[in-house]
Amino acid sequence: MVGMLVLESQFNWEMPEVVDTASAKELQKKFKLTPTISNILVNRGYDSVETVEKFLNPQITDIYAPDSLHDIDKAVERIRQSIEAGDQITIYGDYDADGITSTSVMYESLLTVGANVNFYVPNRFTDGYGPNVEAFGRLIEAGTQLIVTVDNGVSGNEAIDFANQQGVDVVVTDHHEIPEKLPAAYAIVHPRFPGTDYPFGDLSGVGVAFKVAWALLDEFPSELLDLVAIGEIADLVSVTDENRVLISFGLKALQQGMRPGLHELVKLASVNEQKLNETNVGFAIAPRLNALGRMDDANLGVELLTTLDEERAVELASMVDKLNQQRQKIVAKITKEAMEMATSDDNKDYQTLVIAGHDWHEGVLGIVASRIVESTNKPTLVLNIDSETNLAKGSGRSVDGFDLFASINEIRSITTSFGGHQMAVGISLSEKNLSELQAALEVAATKVNLGKRDKKTVKITADIKPDDLNLELFSQIEQLAPFGQNNERPVVALKDIPVNNVKTMGKTNSHLKFEMLGQNNKVNAVAFNRGALVDQLMASKDKVSIVGTLDENEWRGNRSVQLMVKDLSVDGIQVIDQRTSHLSEELFGYSGKYVFFNHDLADQLKDYLDDDSIIFADEVTSAINIEILTIVDCPADITDMGKFLSIAGDPSIIRVLFYEKHSVYLSGMPTHQEFGELFKFVQSHQNVNLKSQLKLLSDYLKINQDRLIFMIQVFFEADFVKIEDGLLNRVDNPQTVVLEETQRFKQRKIQMETERELIYSDSTDLRNLIISAVKKH
16 A cells, blocks of 8 residues: 655744844844845844844954964974974874865965975774874874874874874864863864863864964965865854854855866866855765765875866866765665664664664765664664674764764763764774663663654744745845855745645656745745655645745746745645546555445455445444545535535545546436437337347437436336336326426436536635535534
């Protein structure tokens, strides 16, 4: 049985708070904003002319100087000391996009000041995340005299102790969660270091590296802002305060296409370089850089970002793009396998998920974990088990309200390596400890009542009408960019609106497109991967609530605004109009119950339905409370359907087929002339064999057989004819009867009217009729 989707929201919709209307009106007037935008700004804390001016018009001077960062002077002094001495400095990076850009920023800066510098991005598979004793050992043996970590190091106690024992200092620049025990590094530059007064703690690794570069160069390194934008966007930092400024100016730098490697990569990603924005970077550029660390050697990424050789840039960009294509295929395969495990009976009762498999590519497990979280709304760890070492290694992703890092940090002793933050972690541990890990996560989840959540929440930014949706509003929304964490693209809600022209699109009809209708405006809406809801949306098209984000559509030079649907719902019953004159097996493949008025028809369909799924309308005497009902045939009297629906309960979906083998509505009511012709015939003929001569009689009188049978039945009831052994004969001296008063005539009239309302009405009228009948209970 196929389960029909009920058109209800996938998310809990958190509506915006009531704003300070006085502030909103002041901003609206001062900055010439729409009411929607001024309300959004106030709700986000920008409630004065000064704060809005700073938000809408970020300035380079809004970026904080590095002076107040912990150990910044100490770090710069130590690096300069090595530069003056000609020591070999090695930048020790990380293999994700933030780590690759951090390494590139520090590498270019040190080259600029004449340092003897190289870089090393650890291998995800052989080195793992963060400082590694073996890797440090190889670097020191090769001549490294100072190690500068970027985007890692704050948890690297063991490796840093080792370096110290070898007489090699380590300068840590990092942004990850600070552990209870800090490493014995020469200097630790971190925006959230306890006891310091740096004004903004949510820089990414490349943001911290940029601040060190600024201090080292003694001037603002604007030429590095493009790299900063990539790393910050990729690491999903809070796009507020100075991050908003860094990303804003970084995107402008990216649009200039000054780096040969990035220029080629953007070209391969089929992105318009001059219109690069945070979305392009997040979904096209960052994943390609991340693919290097996931699939191969992330050191190539640093070369790609820093090379000035155009031929080498083409070669490197091509390598990166091909690796990304391989990554996509591997992700799809593992996601399918992991999702089957995540949704199995073994895991259905868990509030958190620990999914482990064999022969899974460790480089993509974070992506897989994210997809499972998106689907299940459960914090998820996805790990690969090495069959030789029995070591489980992988990544975890969390949900709002659950600190994954803190939950695992409680049992850190069972891990062999562990790091990350509230929403994402990397971890290695023995396979035998997986059950203990799962148990600890469940305890932590119970403490915060994680399992009691119903749905994920989507925060609505504005409650508006279709008439509010226009290019002016879209243009003002774009002024709020760049978007990201804590500055999300505004999500709007449109409640109880009519929709029209509902249809599917895409090669496999997997997407939805429809029009939202206002009083003076209609706006297109697109819902990806919601094509299965086309019938439900068509059935409920006058009462739909929609949540989504605004986008611009350009076609043949014409610009228009459209809504990218994030969620939708319909209040009340959904009536699915599948009326048909032919019953096929696929119509009976849905879950729920099938309602029949005609018992004989149900018997004829036994091959399609089992007895448990059949309901006879005339046998229902109390509420049945079935979520999905399919009414198969058309009743002879519309009041029979009304009676059934009034006591059937509260179904969510009513499918209507209203099959009728012989439509009396189409056959019509015989005319007085036709009744007269038949009367004359029976008066002059005897022993008409209805079985063998009915067609001949139909042809002779030029009356179709269905109508002719009805006329004979009316005559029989009026006692104009008699039928014995299948032979039709007249009744001598019949009484005068008004044919319209016979039961047969009245029943046909009722049936014709019933068919007109149930079979031949339009979908909207039919829906209103059925919903009205249900509401009468």
